[in-house]
Amino acid sequence: MSFRNLRICFAASLIALCATYAVNLQAQQAPAQTNATIPPQAVLQPAELVQMLDSSAKPLVLQTGSHVLFAEAHIPGAEYAGPAGTPAGIDALRARVNGLNKDSLIVIYCGCCPWTRCPNIRPAYEQLRSLGFTNVKALYLAQNFGTDWVDKGYPVAKGR
């Protein structure tokens, strides 16, 4: 093989590697964005929350999504705090946590849409953090509240 051919092969391999990297990067972009705004240590799995709800030290659980979906089914004891993807929802969230100790355990959840495309969970998390709350957990609902909570047989309450 001539030196020229070798150079062509090297260039082609380099292009292929870059393209492969770009494809994978694109595929992983959504979860990466999620982790960028909600750190892994702040993400709570549904089974963990069920354990917390069974304990004596229950957290404040706030649903920060749709009121209609909340009325249809929500986590027992959870409060509706407004859709955090809107200014009105952020105001409602701020009002609800006003006066709480900054180290209070607050669990937020939405579950309106798949986790990576939820318009509410990240704004809610960021708002609480910016207000100085240090113990905020975001409930991880991969697909939605129905699939990842109700279908799992976890406790549910209804009504507004």
Add this chain to the structure above:
Amino acid sequence: MRRVGWLLILSLLPLLFSAPTGQLPLAAQTATHGAVVGHSAANFSRPDLSHRKIELSSYRGKVVLLNFWATWCEPCLTEMPTFVEWQKQYGSGNFQVIGISMDDAAPEVIATVSRLKLNYPVLMGDEYLGAAYGGVLGLPVTFLIDRDGKIQARYQGASLARINSDIQNLLQSH
């Protein structure tokens, strides 16, 4: 030069196998909660955004695509232009799309319907309507109802190609 060509092809092979990771096939993501498939679709009678009474039972004899959505639901907004196309394409062949907004208030819905130029009726839903359809606890959710008013499929995360195929099958089944 032929060897170079083979090497070039071999070096590009990784591209073929570098499918997005961590994703199930769309059809496999179809949710299973709300076992309403195979049952009669719950009837409802409500005004749409134009104050026209929409009664599901009046669509007997047509294949109905019932789509639950919301203005804040990005995946919903992505698929709705396709429903507009289906309404144009199949509307004359006994097919009807009906949208149910699960938003909390109508003004934003009216603006979105106008922006997306929806050519099918949209009405406001609530928790009662969601419950009547086995629980609408995540959006979008779409039901395909046959000419006899029976729910033939429930889609959540299914591909539009699959829904389209099912619509065509139902339209041809009578």
